[in-house]
Amino acid sequence: MDEEGMEEEEDGGSSTGYEAAMDDHNHNSWEAGAEPDQPRDLPLLPTKGGGLNVNTSASKFRELQRCYSPEPVMNVITVEDYKSTYWPKLNSAIDQLLTQSPGDYIPISYEQIYSCVYKCVCQQHSEQMYSDLMEKIADHLERVSKELRVSPQDLYIERFNLALGQYMGALQSIVPLFIYMNKFYIETKLNRDLREDLINLFTEHVAEKHIYSLMPLLLEAQSTPFQVTPSTMANIVKGLYTLRPEWVQLAPALFSKFIPNILPPAVESELQNYAAQDQKFQRDLMQNGFSRGDQSRKRAGEELTYYGSSTCAGSRGYR
Structure with a gap:
């Protein structure tokens, strides 16, 4: 024929x-x-x-x-090939991206990493690659949380700001590198999004464990001029709002200084109620081991049960 x-x-x-x-x-x-x-x-x-x-x-x-102009026939990537060749390349690149300082030059081949991810997706290693990526980043964030836990109080806010900024900066590179895994596995099979999953990791392993240590210090810094730079305060407050918007309830007045339209328009008849709400928040913090200028900050997640059965418990699964 x-x-x-x-x-x-x-x-x-x-x-x-x-x-x-x-x-x-x-x-x-x-x-x-x-x-x-x-x-x-x-x-x-x-x-x-x-x-x-x-x-x-x-x-x-x-x-x-x-x-x-397609490539030659793609060689089969076995599970052993993935574990011994492909994942180690990805693992090393992720390490560098997670630990880089802003403005640093990272000597990695983005094209090579992008190609590794693409080939692994094509060869049905998406599930294992996703699992490895999440475990890798979760382990890194656990180390970050432990380092924050032992930070001196006068450096605590700055170090939290550094950790948050460094991680969000890393996501700007990590998410695009894994775009094909996101598109053809996470979105299609899991009905989720990689960036949201990685943001949730920071929330779970760092922010949730430190929010009740951080918030009293932010409130104190707010009332003490120049104790914390305005840019640092803005970065943290906006970052916390990105991680979990309902944390606004912990300090509405603080968040409203950096997030527009957080509070409803002030009504003169409600001024006494606003003051009472602020006083209640301060009492709640003191009842859970915090006082103004407290130098014996407790570790988050240990003694704290603040809002454990109300606000924060109800906020889990917000997204």
């Missing part, structure tokens, strides 16, 4: 079958014995047998080759 006849037979007289196959392909559906799925906006790679994992004709395949 000549090539023209073969193409007509394979095309089936319409593009419906091709489009349906591409639709299944783009939804990341895995079939028994099929080649790994690949992102829609990346080149469709040939299978081991030389064809595509969609039902397309030889002419369409040649057209794809001309348009996308």
Whole structure:
């Protein structure tokens, strides 16, 4: 049969079958014995047998080759290959990104890391890669939390600000590097988003454990001019609001100085109520071991049960 006849037979007289196959392909559906799925906006790679994992004709395949210039056949990445070669490269890059200071130059190949992630996604290692990434970053944040716990009180606010800023800066690189894992595993299979998951890790492993140590110091610094720079105060307050908006309830007046429209318009008849709410908040803090200028700050998560059955307990799972 000549090539023209073969193409007509394979095309089936319409593009419906091709489009349906591409639709299944783009939804990341895995079939028994099929080649790994690949992102829609990346080149469709040939299978081991030389064809595509969609039902397309030889002419369409040649057209794809001309348009996308696909790579040679991708070698199979075994579980052992992933553990011994691919994940170590990713692990090292993540280490550097998590510990860099603002403005630092990181000597890593973003193209190489991006390629590693793409290949692992194509070869069905997304689940393991996601698990490894979350465990890696959780371990890092546990170390950050322990370092904050032993920080001198006069350095506590600055060190928390540094830890928060460093982590948020790292996410600006980490999230794009894992964009294909996010698009074709986390969003598709888990119905979540990588950035939100990583922000939740900081909330769980750092912010939740330190919020009741940090908040009294922020309130004290607010009442003492120049004790903390305005930029540091703004960064922390805005950061806490990003992590968990309902923390506004802990100190509405403080948050309202840096987050617009936090408080409703003031009503003169309610001024006494506003004052009473502030006094109640101060009493609640004192009842849980905090007093103005307290030099024996307790470790977060140990003695504190503040709002354990009300505000904060109710705020879990907010997102």
